[in-house]
Amino acid sequence: MRLQQPVFPDTVHFGRNSFDLLPTRLSPLREGGNALIFLLDPFFSGKPLHQRIPVEKNDLLLLPDISHEPSTAQVDQLVALVRESNLQVGAVVGIGGGSIMDLAKSLAIMLNNPGSAADYQGWDLVRYPAVYKIGIPTLCGTGAEVTRTAVLNGPRRKLGINSDHTPFDELILDPELTLGAPAEQRFYTGMDCFIHCVESLGGKKQTEQSTFYSTQALSLCREVFYEPKRMDACTQEKLILASYAGGMGIMNSQVGVVHAMSYGLGYVLGIRHGLANCLVMDKMDEYYPAATEEFRELLSCNGVTLPSGVCRDLDKDTLNLLTDVSLGMRPLWENALGDDWEERMPREKLRAMFSSI
Ligand code: NAD
Ligand code: ZN
Numbered sequence: 001m002r003l004q005q006p007v008f009p010d011t012v013h014f015g016r017n018s019f020d021l022l023p024t025r026l027s028p029l030r031e032g033g034n035a036l037i038f039l040l041d042p043f044f045s046g047k048p049l050h051q052r053i054p055v056e057k058n059d060l061l062l063l064p065d066i067s068h069e070p071s072t073a074q075v076d077q078l079v080a081l082v083r084e085s086n087l088q089v090g091a092v093v094g095i096g097g098g099s100i101m102d103l104a105k106s107l108a109i110m111l112n113n114p115g116s117a118a119d120y121q122g123w124d125l126v127r128y129p130a131v132y133k134i135g136i137p138t139l140c141g142t143g144a145e146v147t148r149t150a151v152l153n154g155p156r157r158k159l160g161i162n163s164d165h166t167p168f169d170e171l172i173l174d175p176e177l178t179l180g181a182p183a184e185q186r187f188y189t190g191m192d193c194f195i196h197c198v199e200s201l202g203g204k205k206q207t208e209q210s211t212f213y214s215t216q217a218l219s220l221c222r223e224v225f226y227e228p229k230r231m232d233a234c235t236q237e238k239l240i241l242a243s244y245a246g247g248m249g250i251m252n253s254q255v256g257v258v259h260a261m262s263y264g265l266g267y268v269l270g271i272r273h274g275l276a277n278c279l280v281m282d283k284m285d286e287y288y289p290a291a292t293e294e295f296r297e298l299l300s301c302n303g304v305t306l307p308s309g310v311c312r313d314l315d316k317d318t319l320n321l322l323t324d325v326s327l328g329m330r331p332l333w334e335n336a337l338g339d340d341w342e343e344r345m346p347r348e349k350l351r352a353m354f355s356s357i
Contacts, residue, residue, distance in 0.1 A: 034090025041096025143247020188274030256336030
């Protein structure tokens with residue numbers, strides 16, 4: 001059991017055009033000839049944001065492939081690439097959605113720790129502090145900018161590097177950067193936040209702090225997604241704060257049934273986190289009845305139709321693998337169902353729940 005308070009980013013810059021602070025914030029990190037590593041979401045390749053990144057001579061600006069969710073192998077490749085360049089790294093800066101946030105956190109950790117990123121998937125396995133890291137989200141909802149986990153697909157399962165060395169040291173939360181997100185992507189990633197709140201508030205591990213943050217985040221999600229036509233910097237300010245508060249909420253508690261199942265869908269079927277969560281949330285009448293109703297209202301309000309029959313024709317082995325991966329998420333089940341979760345969620349029941357998706 002962890003007795004101390006979770007570690008949070010020390011410095012948070014919030015507001016429109018706060019991205020402009022970046023050159024000033026980076027300058028002390030360059031002292032002593034340090035180079036900086038920028039990981040930019042490839043969506044922005046060649047776009048104005050790309051040109052605004054203050055890259056200098058020795059820096060590396062990388063555009064990692066995020067057509068699949070990040071993996072431990074991908075992190076190992078990034079580490080090898082940076083090591084080959086023989087740079088003395090002053091900071092890692094991640095600019096993008098949750099995938100880039102997790103890659104940046106993992107890279108910063110692995111530059112100072114031996115072995116493969118897969119060795120650190122789990123809880124409190126990281127030995128040495130990471131390189132200084134700055135997170136600049138361009139999508140809102142995952143909370144990856146604030147949490148103490150960096151979620152990766154590994155050789156055996158999808159699992160985060162959960163540690164006190166994982167959170168960013170510094171954040172720049174600039175709503176202007178999130179404005180171009182397509183409506184459907186914005187919805188799926190935004191619903192990740194909604195679901196974080198539902199699972200945190202509906203779980204056994206909630207605390208005064210998590211209740212506070214999750215309640216605030218939930219109310220901001222409602223303001224944003226019940227009025228979907230309005231997508232401007234003001235709404236995005238609310239959403240970026242919701243994501244941050246939702247992340248703080250789960251940092252002080254835990255997620256639940258939806259995430260335990262969606263990790264399986266992500267790992268086994270390669271379904272992206274936001275969509276995977278939504279597919280599961282739509283089937284949660286037994287566990288989160290009021291929130292499931294509300295979620296369906298939000299789907300309709302935002303004109304989103306979920307794909308159906310995703311798991312209908314899966315063979316027995318695949319369904320078993322989904323079930324195994326999901327049941328491996330012990331802390332999530334404990335939070336959702338209590339210490340006797342194994343009796344309350346027998347394999348057959350979970351397999352049938354997957355089949356219904
Ligand atoms: P994402 O980062 O995977 O990006 C989805 C798509 O949106 C990509 O094609 C990306 O290029 C594009 N994109 C990003 N910003 C954009 C913008 N402003 N405009 C247009 N397109 C943009 O999506 P996500 O939902 O933010 O992140 C999902 C990932 O986050 C998953 O890998 C999941 O496991 C992880 N996650 C991590 C945590 C954590 O606490 N560490 C929590 C939840 C989810
Ligand atoms: Zn999530």
